[in-house]
Amino acid sequence: MTGTILFQQLINGISLGSLYGLVAIGYTMVYGILRLINFAHGDLLMFAAYTAIYLIGIFTLPWQISFPLAMVITGLMGIVLDRCAYRPLRDAPRISLLISAIGASFLLENLAIVIIGGIPKGFPRPPMFDHVITILGVRVQVLTLYTPVITIVLLLGLLYIVYRTKVGKAMRAASKDFEATRLMGINLDRVIAITFFLGSFLAAAGGIMWAMKYPQVNPFMGVFPGLKAFIAAVLGGIGNIVGAVIGGFLLGLGEIMIVAFFPEVSQYKDAFAFVILILVLLFRPTGIMGEPMIDKT
Amino acid sequence: MQKNSLLALALVTSLVFFGPAAQATAADTIKIGAYLPMTGAVAAYGEMENAGIEIARSMEPEVLGKKIEVILVDTKSDKIEAANAVTLLVEKEKVVGILGEAISGNTMAGNPISEAAKIPSVSPTATNPLVNQGKQYAFRACFIDPFQGEVAARFALNELKAKTAAVIIDIAQDYCVGLGNFFVKEFVKNGGKIVSTTYIQTGDQDFSAQLSAVQAANPDVIYAPNYYTEDALMAKQARDLGIKAPILTGDGAQADALIEIGGAAVEGMYFTGHFHKDAATTERSKQYIKLYEEKFKKEADAFGALGADAYFLLVDAIKRAASTDGTKIRDALQDTKDFQGVSGIITMGEDGNPIKSMVINKVQDGKFVYVTTVNP
Numbered sequence: 001m002t003g004t005i006l007f008q009q010l011i012n013g014i015s016l017g018s019l020y021g022l023v024a025i026g027y028t029m030v031y032g033i034l035r036l037i038n039f040a041h042g043d044l045l046m047f048a049a050y051t052a053i054y055l056i057g058i059f060t061l062p063w064q065i066s067f068p069l070a071m072v073i074t075g076l077m078g079i080v081l082d083r084c085a086y087r088p089l090r091d092a093p094r095i096s097l098l099i100s101a102i103g104a105s106f107l108l109e110n111l112a113i114v115i116i117g118g119i120p121k122g123f124p125r126p127p128m129f130d131h132v133i134t135i136l137g138v139r140v141q142v143l144t145l146y147t148p149v150i151t152i153v154l155l156l157g158l159l160y161i162v163y164r165t166k167v168g169k170a171m172r173a174a175s176k177d178f179e180a181t182r183l184m185g186i187n188l189d190r191v192i193a194i195t196f197f198l199g200s201f202l203a204a205a206g207g208i209m210w211a212m213k214y215p216q217v218n219p220f221m222g223v224f225p226g227l228k229a230f231i232a233a234v235l236g237g238i239g240n241i242v243g244a245v246i247g248g249f250l251l252g253l254g255e256i257m258i259v260a261f262f263p264e265v266s267q268y269k270d271a272f273a274f275v276i277l278i279l280v281l282l283f284r285p286t287g288i289m290g291e292p293m294i295d296k297t
Numbered sequence: 298m299q300k301n302s303l304l305a306l307a308l309v310t311s312l313v314f315f316g317p318a319a320q321a322t323a324a325d326t327i328k329i330g331a332y333l334p335m336t337g338a339v340a341a342y343g344e345m346e347n348a349g350i351e352i353a354r355s356m357e358p359e360v361l362g363k364k365i366e367v368i369l370v371d372t373k374s375d376k377i378e379a380a381n382a383v384t385l386l387v388e389k390e391k392v393v394g395i396l397g398e399a400i401s402g403n404t405m406a407g408n409p410i411s412e413a414a415k416i417p418s419v420s421p422t423a424t425n426p427l428v429n430q431g432k433q434y435a436f437r438a439c440f441i442d443p444f445q446g447e448v449a450a451r452f453a454l455n456e457l458k459a460k461t462a463a464v465i466i467d468i469a470q471d472y473c474v475g476l477g478n479f480f481v482k483e484f485v486k487n488g489g490k491i492v493s494t495t496y497i498q499t500g501d502q503d504f505s506a507q508l509s510a511v512q513a514a515n516p517d518v519i520y521a522p523n524y525y526t527e528d529a530l531m532a533k534q535a536r537d538l539g540i541k542a543p544i545l546t547g548d549g550a551q552a553d554a555l556i557e558i559g560g561a562a563v564e565g566m567y568f569t570g571h572f573h574k575d576a577a578t579t580e581r582s583k584q585y586i587k588l589y590e591e592k593f594k595k596e597a598d599a600f601g602a603l604g605a606d607a608y609f610l611l612v613d614a615i616k617r618a619a620s621t622d623g624t625k626i627r628d629a630l631q632d633t634k635d636f637q638g639v640s641g642i643i644t645m646g647e648d649g650n651p652i653k654s655m656v657i658n659k660v661q662d663g664k665f666v667y668v669t670t671v672n673p
Binding site: 259 | 496502505
């Protein structure tokens, strides 16, 4: 393998990995507070992509407005999801929440099929992201370069909210102890709603970036990215925001490199991701950045 | 409490046993089942074929003096769902014949069930040879992949002047694996060289690693006999990477979604296909195209035409058999000779595989354009 191709594959990997990371943040945030794997998270990607398509297509808004608007709408959708599917089960056993999450995921997918239909749609790629530049003899699409940058910027923004604001303090408190947080006079439902908003907002960013890179929008488009992001979150240490991004990068790079170095086993690319999941769960269940497990009841 | 649940159990059991029997008495219609992918990865095929069947039924709504009823079941593009759908059609709906599925893998899941029940089935577009192998009651309306792979290989060598080829195969689909192999066999036999073979899976969205390997091998042509979504995404990423080699693919590419997703990237893509309206010759096809375009306000497509042909073949066999008996319909289907279908003239060959011509199409200016016809 020549240096150019290796460099090309490296860029492919970073670009894929930053998308996984972006989606993984949302998983990890909700888990950190509720100890809930929000299986509907992947479907919010789909929701965001369709919302962006319709904002551009029907309301003919320019992308500079419709993309952020789609992200806000998806964030609100996250709050609705919490209000309808999770909040009524706040004091129920955790397994009920998990099942409710799976139900919410199926509901979103099947609603999309009934309302929009199963045939994939294309996705408009704004000219700003469309042109190609050459670095060291490698052709790179600018979108590929923007993706990691956007991921890092959103990550820094999120870290600011979590560690430097009052709401963030409440979130961290809630992730440590529900009851004590309530006793301190914090409106827990509001904090959780905000968490869902932020997580879904980031999922929407991921969904739009995903749809720009892989422009086929269909009701099931979020399932696989969702699963992969979940693996990334576990790999990085579920509950840890920085870990989620690191896990995403590692998973993306790993998937690309396995195909790059062993093209004959490229059909096992997905198996690779799941093998990692199993190994992490077996040998280091807390992931790369995870804190030691303390069962919270 | 226990008495109540016993009563409920009795009620449910009686529903299960007497429900279908009560329905079957109203037999003034002839029921044909259709199991198609209306949702999921290959939903576009199901939608097109169902539209074709609808037009075909409006052209021939009756057989043996009875109205034909088509019962549609969605397979969600899934093999297990396809098998369930056929069981439902055979056991519950008591259909006399079955249309479907659209893709090879799913038809291979459905066929053993209709075969065991001795109900004849006609698949519009399942092209893998294994679909009908050793089956008495399984038929199709399309050509099969050995022919398609051969034509594609010769087209690559002679028309595209390719000496080297890269093959990208969707390992999850029987159709793609089979067609890829038939292409490679013929291409190598005639002096071509395969410089890269990589695999993808249905539902994959990132092909950058595979394509970077293809780019390094620098082939004259890329053969990617996959379904439309994967084809479109792959073409887009290939062009983004700066790969300029022409892309050749199979009949699975001919869906509008290919162009909607792929846009400028699929321009110049060639593929072997079943039908193009500009190559239509039979009387039936002209009438079909007219009715189709009046109703749907768009150009008649290949999968719709094949869906209609599957319907016509089955109805024609019921007519000639003058019976709804599965074995008699099966014999009539096997005897189909010089049938004037929408997609051309169909004669049923060995194993229920038709002998018919093929077209080569190309994407040009956001449309499927007819290039040439190849006879068997």
